[in-house]
Amino acid sequence: MNTAAKRQPNRVEVPLLDLKAQYHALESQIMEALRAVCASQHFILGPRVQELEERIAAYSQCRYGIGVSSGTDALLVALMALDVGPGDEVITTPFTFFATGGVVARVGARPLFCDIDPLTYNLSPQAVADLIAKHCELRSGRLVNRQTGGTVKVLMPVHLFGQTADMDPLLDLARRHGLKVVEDAAQAIGAEYLGGRRAGNMGDIGCFSFFPSKNLGAFGDAGMCTTNDPLLAERLRVLRVHGGKPKYHHAAIGGNFRLDEMQAAVLLVKLRYLDQWTAGRQDNASAYDEAFTRVGTTVSVSTPHRVPGYRHILNQYVLRVERRDELKQWLTENGVGTEIYYPIPLHMQKCFDYLGHKPEDCPESRRAAMETLAIPIYPELTDVQRQHVVGTISSFYT
Ligand SMILES: *Cc1c(COP(=O)(O)O)cnc(C)c1O
Numbered sequence: 345m346n347t348a349a350k351r352q353p354n355r356v357e358v359p360l361l362d363l364k365a366q367y368h369a370l371e372s373q374i375m376e377a378l379r380a381v382c383a384s385q386h387f388i389l390g391p392r393v394q395e396l397e398e399r400i401a402a403y404s405q406c407r408y409g410i411g412v413s414s415g416t417d418a419l420l421v422a423l424m425a426l427d428v429g430p431g432d433e434v435i436t437t438p439f440t441f442f443a444t445g446g447v448v449a450r451v452g453a454r455p456l457f458c459d460i461d462p463l464t465y466n467l468s469p470q471a472v473a474d475l476i477a478k479h480c481e482l483r484s485g486r487l488v489n490r491q492t493g494g495t496v497k498v499l500m501p502v503h504l505f506g507q508t509a510d511m512d513p514l515l516d517l518a519r520r521h522g523l524k525v526v527e528d529a530a531q532a533i534g535a536e537y538l539g540g541r542r543a544g545n546m547g548d549i550g551c552f553s554f555f556p557s558k559n560l561g562a563f564g565d566a567g568m569c570t571t572n573d574p575l576l577a578e579r580l581r582v583l584r585v586h587g588g589k590p591k592y593h594h595a596a597i598g599g600n601f602r603l604d605e606m607q608a609a610v611l612l613v614k615l616r617y618l619d620q621w622t623a624g625r626q627d628n629a630s631a632y633d634e635a636f637t638r639v640g641t642t643v644s645v646s647t648p649h650r651v652p653g654y655r656h657i658l659n660q661y662v663l664r665v666e667r668r669d670e671l672k673q674w675l676t677e678n679g680v681g682t683e684i685y686y687p688i689p690l691h692m693q694k695c696f697d698y699l700g701h702k703p704e705d706c707p708e709s710r711r712a713a714m715e716t717l718a719i720p721i722y723p724e725l726t727d728v729q730r731q732h733v734v735g736t737i738s739s740f741y742t
Pocket residue numbers: 414415416417440441443444502528530531553554555565566567
């Protein structure tokens with residue numbers, strides 16, 4: 345026992361995420377699956393990857409799944425498959441993980457950052473409509489950014505924290521302006537929009553991440569693209585292996601975006617439990633919602649807005665709070681793990697200085713970056729742990 349624990353024998357520890365509980369429950373099944381991969385010595389793009397592609401596609405109501413090396417590579421290869429490159433522009437949110445904007449720049453295109461809805465933190469359809477109305481015009485079927493002369497080709501909403509963006513108005517804007525839609529569904533596997541439509545099946549390509557901290561996490565990096573378009577599916581599959589088809593014949597330049605059998609084997613075991621884990625996260629969220637109301641911190645603490653009719657899968661439970669940085673410090677001192685997703689919106693990142701943005705260009709993103717804090721929501725959280733989190737927050741404000 346360490347000295348800190350000796351001094352405080354009753355201290356409750358609540359990490360932001362504890363993957364060990366999940367692993368211990370599935371250890372024998374996972375080890376058996378991994379042993380089978382070792383016995384086969386077939387490590388790359390084998391039968392388990394194919395089975396995972398079929399299962400994730402079906403789970404996400406899509407015709408095709410293309411397993412790739414990470415969520416970032418899913419986004420990157422999606423833009424490559426849509427021929428996005430120099431002279432092209434991609435409308436997206438600045439309040440997201442870096443990869444969303446990073447991949448746009450990596451293919452040589454320009455990110456067009458558009459502000460978020462302050463309640464859901466997702467791309468605001470109104471902000472996108474305003475940007476198009478103010479700065480763009482249709483020239484022979486192409487949407488052109490008047491300031492840069494670039495072609496706006498793709499709309500890339502992110503389903504942040506496990507809740508889908510408001511897709512109907514976004515899809516309508518895309519349709520009216522000839523834009524392709526790439527969904528960054530990295531945090532949103534199984535999330536549903538109105539009408540039970542799942543993340544990844546509403547745009548042209550959906551992109552998922554199986555990074556260990558996502559709701560369906562591998563034992564390393566892994567990702568998936570989904571689509572309903574057979575031509576895009578084929579293009580993604582070819583680009584995944586350097587653009588070679590047949591092997592060693594390259595009509596296109598791709599990359600090594602392959603998924604391996606070890607990760608697929610782990611994910612196939614875990615996928616069977618995903619709905620049960622999602623239910624656990626939703627139960628925790630409802631219990632938090634009630635507890636914060638009960639302790640009366642609602643003036644200082646806003647709980648996440650879950651839009652009626654959606655299925656929120658709660659990859660993160662993000663509060664908007666007063667004196668965020670002090671609260672974070674207080675929670676750390678009291679054994680509660682938290683994280684700021686995300687402290688610097690992309691339009692304010694140094695690497696995007698060349699876009700010439702001012703912080704106030706996306707005021708809601710900037711405000712969210714200063715006021716939000718994610719608290720533990722993983723399914724194995726106990727009542728005692730949850731009560732400790734709420735008690736520690738309420739003691740900070742009273
Ligand atoms: C995790 C994440 C990614 C990147 O996924 P990796 O598998 O880590 O490469 C992209 N976008 C969002 C919104 C994410 O949360």
